[in-house]
Amino acid sequence: MERYYQKEIECASPEEIRKIQDEKLVRQVRHVWDNVEYYRKKMEKKGLTPDDIRSRDDLHKLPFLSKADLRDCYPYGLLGVPLEKCVRIHSTSGTTGKRVVAFYTQHDLDLWSDCTARAIVAAGGTKGSVVHVAYGYGLFTGGAGLNDGSHKVGCLTVPISSGNTDRQIMFIKDLQATILCCTPSYAAYISEQMKEMGLGPDDIPLKAGIFGAEAWSEEMRHDIESTLGIKAYDIYGLTELSGPGVSFECSEQKGMHINEDHFIAEIIDPDTEEVLPDGEEGELVFTALDKEAFPLLRYRTRDICSLNRTKCSCGRTLIRMEKPKGRTDDMLIIRGVNVFPSQIETVLLNNGYSSNYQIIVGRVNNTDTLEVRVEMTPDMFTDNLGEIEGRQANLVDGLKSMLGIKAKVTLVAPKSITRSEGKAVRVIDNRKI
Amino acid sequence: MSIKQISVFMENKPGTLEEMTAVLAQNNIDMRAISLAEAEDFGIARLIVDDVYQTTTVLKDAGFVNRLSDVLAVEIPDAPGGLNKVLKTLSAAQVNLEYMYAFLGGKDVDKAYFIMKTAHIDRAESTLDLAGFNLVDQEHIAEI
Numbered sequence: 382m383e384r385y386y387q388k389e390i391e392c393a394s395p396e397e398i399r400k401i402q403d404e405k406l407v408r409q410v411r412h413v414w415d416n417v418e419y420y421r422k423k424m425e426k427k428g429l430t431p432d433d434i435r436s437r438d439d440l441h442k443l444p445f446l447s448k449a450d451l452r453d454c455y456p457y458g459l460l461g462v463p464l465e466k467c468v469r470i471h472s473t474s475g476t477t478g479k480r481v482v483a484f485y486t487q488h489d490l491d492l493w494s495d496c497t498a499r500a501i502v503a504a505g506g507t508k509g510s511v512v513h514v515a516y517g518y519g520l521f522t523g524g525a526g527l528n529d530g531s532h533k534v535g536c537l538t539v540p541i542s543s544g545n546t547d548r549q550i551m552f553i554k555d556l557q558a559t560i561l562c563c564t565p566s567y568a569a570y571i572s573e574q575m576k577e578m579g580l581g582p583d584d585i586p587l588k589a590g591i592f593g594a595e596a597w598s599e600e601m602r603h604d605i606e607s608t609l610g611i612k613a614y615d616i617y618g619l620t621e622l623s624g625p626g627v628s629f630e631c632s633e634q635k636g637m638h639i640n641e642d643h644f645i646a647e648i649i650d651p652d653t654e655e656v657l658p659d660g661e662e663g664e665l666v667f668t669a670l671d672k673e674a675f676p677l678l679r680y681r682t683r684d685i686c687s688l689n690r691t692k693c694s695c696g697r698t699l700i701r702m703e704k705p706k707g708r709t710d711d712m713l714i715i716r717g718v719n720v721f722p723s724q725i726e727t728v729l730l731n732n733g734y735s736s737n738y739q740i741i742v743g744r745v746n747n748t749d750t751l752e753v754r755v756e757m758t759p760d761m762f763t764d765n766l767g768e769i770e771g772r773q774a775n776l777v778d779g780l781k782s783m784l785g786i787k788a789k790v791t792l793v794a795p796k797s798i799t800r801s802e803g804k805a806v807r808v809i810d811n812r813k814i
Numbered sequence: 815m816s817i818k819q820i821s822v823f824m825e826n827k828p829g830t831l832e833e834m835t836a837v838l839a840q841n842n843i844d845m846r847a848i849s850l851a852e853a854e855d856f857g858i859a860r861l862i863v864d865d866v867y868q869t870t871t872v873l874k875d876a877g878f879v880n881r882l883s884d885v886l887a888v889e890i891p892d893a894p895g896g897l898n899k900v901l902k903t904l905s906a907a908q909v910n911l912e913y914m915y916a917f918l919g920g921k922d923v924d925k926a927y928f929i930m931k932t933a934h935i936d937r938a939e940s941t942l943d944l945a946g947f948n949l950v951d952q953e954h955i956a957e958i
Binding site: 757758759762763764765766769770791792793794795796797 | 819821823825826830851853854855856858860877878879880881883912931
């Protein structure tokens, strides 16, 4: 039976959610107007005052915030409360530009941990469960986010952070952990290491995993589920909005439920900035409804996905977002075609290769080149040269039909692609433009 | 009377073969024969060794993907026409070879050995046996 952490919210009627959002939005716009000069100026430029925002229906009038705004405001420009009211910061990995520093009051941390607690309960966590948190602890939000949610639920929390994989496996076994929280690429690495140690899914007590912080494919989910013997739940979030837990998956695994009492989601056309109807694909935009310290309104996530308002059979009424194809930052433009690493991963796994791959983009004679390096595995290796080449050719065909452009596939030695304990480095772009 | 051949995946970059043979050297493994097959951007090294179990274990530990397959090792006199006699016998029996390679006898300087991979391994074996050829078995490969 499906369990909920806050059933009154998670299963609230659309009218109740609307009422919560309307009230909180009006209050939040006033809070930002009064305390964040940078955003107030943006509103004034559009001729807006807080009185123009009376309900969710007026949301589209508000100006957007983008990563560039966050950069301009670094570090204190978007702070909504005096610094002495803040109790913590977190920061992005900085992989796509300058770091973002986000601030939290105690109230902000509380509502964030409610969000991750909902995700843990949805994944089967309950008081007394042992939750193994192998997300990095530190500036990264993964460790702290799941850690605090796990406390809220009353789980025994193992704050192991990432690294030292043999020890991770020992702790999972010895302490009877049932829920693993980490990045999907690290989960794949743990299962690879288990195989190396001669351990299979039946040798570990895990039942569920909560995996996020990077784009991963459905095929990778199946791989992790079968090799670890668990159900793998997706979780989504951004440091700019708090961290993991902005949305989370239920047992249906058909999209992630957005915590709508704290965030309003919109999908826009990234070029025209028009709001798109539910079901259409576009850029995801979030408005944080009750964050005090870092209150972002209409923040453009650069994630591409769609929203689904149909009722979920888990009982939750919270709107669902489709798993983002990838961040527009992750998107590569190769020979004019948009390519997401997650698409390449799908093709690799469908063809029996491992999720240890690297994408190398180059430029020869003003033409982009795309090379996919993937590790040979014992399962894919045979003594027959032709058979291996045939599979390689199938892979090239599969990539061509998925991406629309030709990629060179190079088979490399096992373990030659560096393993990641946090976010995997998938792309090496050697183009000098 | 087939013997085990170890096929090893070789990434196409300088030093791969050197690295693999270093692993064999460190573990005191004696190779009887080696052959390399290459595709456009990878290769397969095929090995006949004295100790199959130890070799596959140390290669795996060193990160080399490998696989065993059954091949025939035929002993012939190291003289003109030696190989042709073997092949005549096999072609008469409609045996198709996938690949083969050879090495000269170690202790017995008058002998040569052919390693043959075929999908028709049982037929090849009985035909050669009947024709009086000497097939080397796993136990004796270490003694050559």
